[in-house]
Structure formats: C-alpha cells, structure tokens
Amino acid sequence: MPKNKIVMGVPAYAHTFTLQSADQHGMNAPVVGVGQVPSGNPGYAMYREMCDLVKNKGWIKEIPDDSGAHDPIAYSGVNWACYDDPFAANNKSMWVKENGYGGINVWEITQDDFHPKCCKKAYPLLRAINHGLFNKTNWPYTYGCEPKTSST
Template sequence: MLAAFEQEAKQVNKPRLMITAAVAAGVSTIEAGYQIAELGKYLDYIHVMTYDFYSSSDGRTGENSPLFGGSNSYLSVDYAMNYWKSNGAPAEKLLVGFPTYGHNFNLQNPSNTAVGAPTTGAGPAGPYTKQAGLLAYYEICTFLDSGATQAWDAPQDVPYAYKGSEWVGYDNIKSFNIKADWLKKNNFGGAMVWTIDLDDFTGTFCKQGKYPLITTLKNSLGLQNSSE
C-alpha cells in the first residue's frame, strides 16, 4: 500500500496519501494482534484507543480513560502509550486517544461509591445517546447539575461522580489539560478524539462554550486558531 501511494503521489504530483491505523490499548490485544516495530516502519500515525479501559461488564466501577493506573497499572493511558513506544513504535507517530464520553454503572450498594466498588451492571442510558453504560460529556454535565457528587480520582488523574445508585467515570477540562501536558512531556505525536459529537457541541449543557473538551485539547497543544 505504501509503495502504491508513493507511486500515485509521483503520478499526480501531490503529497502522498497517509497511512494510519487506530489500534488497541489493552496489552493482551496488542500482544495478540500487532507487530509493533513493523507498524512503526510503515504507518504515518498510530492512533491508540486509550479509552474503554473499564466498562459495565467488569462488575465494578472503573475509569474510562485513566491517565495512570490504580490497582491495575496496565489499564491506563500511560502504560498503553509507553508499551507501544517501548516495543518499537516511534513516539512521534503515536497519537493519544481522548474520549468525550464516560462509562456509567449501577452501584450494588449506593453507600459504596469508591473506584472499584461492586456494580450490578450498566448505568441508565442517556436521553440522547440512548445506550446503557455510556454517557456523552454533555449528558454527564446534566447529571452533575442534577445534584451528583463530584470527586477527583487523584491516583489516576480523572474525575468521577455519583448520585443514588448511578456512578460515572469520565474526563473533563481538568483531566484533558493534565493529559495534554503529559503528552507533550513524553514527546508523543499528538492526540485524537473519540468523538466530536459527544462533546458539548452546542455549548448549552455544560456552560463551558462550544466543544469545551476539544477546545481545551486544541489550546493545550497550541492548535487553536485565533479566529475561533
């Protein structure tokens, strides 16, 4: 494919089309499915899907995209990105995945709201995304405004919130800034977002302007246009 793209670029006298891939962040999947050093040679960018580390099938609460690991260090952005890098993927080709959604859970015991607390399954579906166990950032803002208790998961550098038997682990402006600073410090190639339409695209739910998470990320990486 690379050779074909290079040949086409010469024929049309335009820059070569890029070759990229979205790849897993879970170590067992990485080991079973990728020849990292070979991918590092041929791909222009490697988008690491550093989210969905915990979900309702785990039977306990967990963060969607923790920067650092808690009890399981390998289930984190830091571990996954450095695993790809240490096994042959050039840091400048590695893009960190930033989620604009969270995973919610139904607590087994509403009085146990800790990270890792037992759950009975997925939390209720959001009014717009309509998928049990997942909430868009703008739906999370509504949950927070409804009187949910907000907490900061210091070991993993991401927030979570709970109300009654519902618990959600997610990302916010603070965690996006922390992750972006970490990304730059570790000289990774950049970031990718999943997904544009799960951010607060109207700016009416979170009262933080339009696309607050993506705008935060662009500003942190020095990519914001002066006209925006």
C-alpha cells in the same frame, strides 16, 4: 514503536455502571451491571450530559486520588460514571506535548458540548486539548462547565 507515533485517547463520553450499593462509590466499588443515565443510553453518557448531571442535577464529582492523575468519577445514588472533563483533557494534552508523543485522538466530537448547553463556551473538550497542546492561556476554569470536583 517511536513515541511520536503514539496518540492518547480523550473520550467525549462516560462509561456508566450501576453500583451494588450507594454507600460504596469509589474506584473498584462492586457493580451489578451497566448504568443508566437520563438519556436512556445503557452503559454510557455523552460528555455534555455528564456536565449537566454534575453542574445542574446534583451528581457528586470527585477525582479518585489526591494526585489528580486519574480522570474524574461522578455518582448519584447507585448510578456511577467515569469520564474525561475539560480538566482531564487539558492535562492529557499537556502531558502528550511535554513527553513527545504523537498527539490526541478524540472519540467522538459530537458528544462534546458543541451547542453549548452546559458550558459557556462551545467544544470545551476540544478547546482544552488545543489549549494544552499549543500553550494557550485560557484554562478549563474559564469554560463555564462543571467544576473540577464537587468540593471546588
């Protein structure tokens, strides 16, 4: 298949899991089932909810390795989530453009922070994709969302 017919996905949601132990929260940590976040959706959370959990509710956010190649994870107690934030969306879109792939597919745009409630700018995931694909100078650091990691 030609590369220009292949698109990369950027989800506007997180997959959530319940950890077996709060002490083991890295990649491949044992889980006992789907997670539950405050919205009550079993197994997933919208991006804008993840942003709020990290930025305002004490969830810890990490990048699973030093290369930055993985999408972020966030956790609190036995609650664990993996998701794309604006930094990951921007990195993916730049990679797609630099490597000649067809584009980006987003599911589902109403799960982005469109009001905005957590970020200072509306649609931070879509904005990050646009900036990555079209070499704009406004980076995700200017969107006012959660930090890249809890240590930044």
